[in-house]
Amino acid sequence: MSATAVEVAKKTVHLIIERQDNPNSQPYTQEFVVPYVNGMNVIACLMEIQRNPIDKNGKAVAPVTWEMNCLEEICGACMMVINGKPRQACTALVDQLEQPIRLRPARTFPVIRDLVVDRSRMFDALKKVKAWVPIDGTYDLGPGPRMAEKDRQWAYELSRCFTCGACVEACPNVNERTSFVGAFAISQARLFNEHPTGKMHREERLEALMGEGGIHECGNAQNCVEVCPKGIPLTTSIAAMNRQVTYHAMGAWLRK
Amino acid sequence: MAQAQQSSDFLLRRLHTLAGVIPVGLFLLEHLFTNAMATTPNGAVSYNNAVDTIQHIPLLHFIEFFFIFLPLIYHGVYGLYVAFTSGYNAGQYSWTRNVLFVIQRITGIITFVFIIYHLWTTRFSGKAPTFEMVHQLVSNPAYFWFMIVGVVAATFHFSNGLWSFCVHWGITVGARAQRVTAYVTMIVFIALAGIGVDALIAFTHAA
Known part of the structure; x- marks a missing residue:
């Protein structure tokens, strides 16, 4: 074993993890020390804990549970709060994180166990704003209209x-006193309102955004755009939809 | 029934931002402008003349009630509700806009309290609105500093509120437009706060 390999083998990663055994139990923290591996991410640390579930003091504990899927930041499943900011655990590289690394679940969602949360409310929000293109029918409708390249x-x-929920976790106006759907749903409504076929259901999405927990609940704190792992211009989407909703509301009122 | 509840939330929220800028914001500008008369040479006379002109506006009580009191009460009371339902996480996420989001709500509450006391000691005090009356009030250092805090809070709340008004109504959409508007509204804040404080200092000097 070379001198540098010995040096690497001795390096460790210190994690402080907020855990919860079931949806109704009290959260508690546990500390873990795992061996450092070159280029490792937070998922690799969690895998190591799963392989060898022993806490910092050498006591055997239940392995930490979390969600993951693609491991390349395109699925959104491993979103958790890492050192105080919601992000994907797969792209959270240990070399770039301050230690001890603090992990906790995104508590804006109901916690199922440890770092696993129930993000159903996001899918309900997407259903509410009709974030899809309805094309089902009994016969072939043919190709839809083309979309301009610049759009x-x-x-x-x-x-x-990818509906990870970082924007919802960071939003001050998503809380137990409001029913705000969150930035992602507004941005998705904008996406499907721009789609040439999706446009045909434009008014339905705008009505939904004017409904309960809609766009008016946004207070422009703009944390969403800061935490979005994909760099989506969420605040531009919100303002653009504010414009569409303003025109729609005034137009609808004057047409009646 | 749920549908009716839904659209009313949207409408109440939009009316809140509109009321803050159009009647209330415009009145703030008018008010600061009239106060600034006190800073001119022979300030007491200029100020009393300006107040006298306002006192002789036709339908004054009607205008005062429908274009100042009603929107002001609506904006204030609904604003308290907004401040209560908002969450506060600037400790965890200390980005500028999130901090301004918190300050907007704090200055709103300060302004609400300030306006009630301010109206109590001036408009509803039963005294004639003259330079002398204001001079008497601000001669008390505690009242003077209360006024300074109130004027700074109110002008900040108005200026930063202009920024969010532009986003709420879909006027400033892109990130660059929003950034430029943020700088412009902060310049507006500094200018208005300066005008307000300058007038308060002018009132401390005897006529």
């Missing part, structure tokens, strides 16, 4: 949202 380029940015 496709920015719409692509919005389509990168």
